[in-house]
Amino acid sequence: MTCEECLESVGPYVDGELSVDESARVEEHLRSCPECAAAHGRLVDTSSQLRSALMRYEAPDVLKARIRASLSESGQDVGPRRVPVTARASGGWTRTIAAAAVVAVVSSGLTFAVLRQGAPATDLRQEVVASHIRSLMPGHLTDVESNDQHNVKPWFNGRVDVSPDVPRLDSLGYPLVGGRVDYIDGRNVATVVYRRRQHVINVFSWPAAAAAALTPQLSSSHGYNVIHTRRNGEEVWLVSDLNLGELKDFERIAFP
């Protein structure tokens, strides 16, 4: 192999694109030619420098929510089309919720808890997931934005029946983002917002109608993981696109 041939093949060699025979010929040449070996070294350096320094992006929650919302709208239409976010957030919203319900029922392999809970829990779950998706639209995440529980908890006084627990969990990797009031099940409910990396976690809570405690019920709807639990006389719903394992961890930490 000539140096020219070697320099042509050294890129595909580094990328694992050569056959065993071709690789062997390149290696043989590299062992005997310091100049080509240096070129090979520079190539490997550049490649690893790129891999370690360049950012791999995660698609933001709000983008995923926009896509999922428009997909479920498209799934209902004969001719899907793009709907501006603003129009969808107001006018098309009921349809999005209806579509979310359809998706939730279809993906019943993932919905363990809901079947046992019957219709009311299913309806509630649709409502909290819809609130979650809505919260991801620009400007809807928080009414009070603060990473300090001493700002967030008092803010709820007078706005909801029972001010929620707002544990501080930054040190565990779940920074507090803030709070807002949502309208679920015909009442104002407290929503506390946390974050895990780029994932938003919404924690909805309101006074429970039933007294019995409920062990955490896991489910998945419309691409989001949902945990429902009842403790100390409060209904608590957690919704996030965080993976279920970490969401369960969060539930255990936040509501020990």
Next chain:
Amino acid sequence: MAEQQVGRFEQLVLPHLDDAYTLARYLLRDEHDAQDAVQDASLRAFRHFAGFRHGDPRSWFLAIVRNCCYDFHKSNRIDRSSVPFSDDAADEIADPRATDDLVLEGSESDRVRAAVDALPAELREAIVLRELTGLSYREISDVVGVPMGTVMSRISRGRARLGAALGAGSRKAG
């Protein structure tokens, strides 16, 4: 059934949203443009999903994302940057926009990012798909729609320019 179609699409295509968004961020070099392009691409992909039968869903989706980025660029952002979006000859032009993103001046990743942003789009996309997304030459050829030989040469030229720009090529042999 439309609902089944949504479910299948969520399973096969949506897991690649991060790769799609990464490609769009590097091609359009703007956060909001990238989000819009990926949303367009997802809907376009969904519309054509019934016709997708075989092959790799990731390459298929990334090809659509790439087309959306190019369309997006053509219609919205022609005069945004001094670097021609597609011009192999634009070796020496530095992209002034690249420096806008610098948070910590002179940090390693900013330097590398600026060098990649300054590449012409053909080389930049080949580098991103190879080094960040980890696609094979065959897959890149499917995404970009050029022969494998062209993919090979673009990756090679991209690395050579980056190596030179980042100083790795300062001890040139021979």
